[in-house]
Amino acid sequence: MGMAVADVARDLGVTDRRVRSLIKAGALPAEKVGGVYVLSERDVDAFARRYRPKHVRAMSPRIAWAAAALGDGVRPTWLRADELSRLRARLSSEAAPTGAWRAQLAAAGARARFRAGPAQVDALLDSPHTVRTGASATNVVGDRLTGAPGADVWVANADVAIELTRGLGLLRSSAGNVTISVPGADVDRISADGRNAFRLIVARDLMLEDDPRARAAGEDLILHVEQEAWWRVSRRPAQ
Structure with a gap:
């Protein structure tokens, strides 16, 4: 049939x-x-x-960030050589469906929402301590999402997040227009270019949004990374 x-x-x-x-x-x-x-x-x-994996198991935060780094051509120096070898072998196997990647990257870190005014949003996005993700990094996928002013960023650790929220006077709110995320593991860097988070992380955050346009942009980005990066990972000699 x-x-x-x-x-x-x-x-x-x-x-x-x-x-x-x-x-x-x-x-x-x-x-x-x-x-x-x-x-x-x-x-x-x-x-x-x-x-399709029989059981999709979420990666640990440090492995999820390493997978995202490899997808952007960055060596994740926080992994041991044996861990890096196993991860490369996993990534160079048959590509999993997009839904599997979303599940595997779900452990990438913790997110918190805050309510912020336009000036606070601008200050958060301009801060040297943040890297953009989700809709805030839509230049990565070439599709600027519209709507109320907001920000979606990653910071290096919880201490930075606390300092930013206190310094900017952000108010915790489950329906807030600002999302601040923390990796949940010690990594050397949280972005490929110093401005936007690794593309798989950006895609993961887009796919967690309620806006169907954001989810579609996230899927497009995952497809792009799959097509562009996994072949490179599979052909790069182990280091």
């Missing part, structure tokens, strides 16, 4: 967009019938066995 794109997306736990990308990449066989893609159950089952 033939399956529609929406049926495949539901079974694999990914979006329709992701299924179409897999089809175009040749990872999922499909044929067009009446202008729409139709896939066989056998091909979908075979794909699921190869690409």
Whole structure:
């Protein structure tokens, strides 16, 4: 029996967009019938066995940050040589669906929301102690999200977060327009370029947002990193 794109997306736990990308990449066989893609159950089952982990286990924070660093071509010096070798082997294996990467990166750190005015938002984004992520780093994905002024940033540790919130007078609020995140593990750096967090971390934060545009931008970014970076990781000699 033939399956529609929406049926495949539901079974694999990914979006329709992701299924179409897999089809175009040749990872999922499909044929067009009446202008729409139709896939066989056998091909979908075979794909699921190869690409979908039986149990998606979240990475620890330090491993999640290392995976994000490797995706941006940065060597995670906080890992031991044996840990780095195992992580490279894991990343160079068959790419997991986007949903799996979101789950694996869920342990990347802790997030807290605050209420802030426009001047406070500007000061937070301009601070040398923050790197932008989520919608605040949408220049990474080439799609500026619109809406109420806000900020989504990472800082090096909890002490920096406390100093910033106190210094700027930010008020804790579950519905706040500012999110400050902390890695949850000691890492040498939290960004590739000093301004934006590693792209997988940016994507992870976008996919945690309520805005469907943000979630779509996050998925696009994960797809881009998968296509651009994993082949490089698999071909780089162990160090």
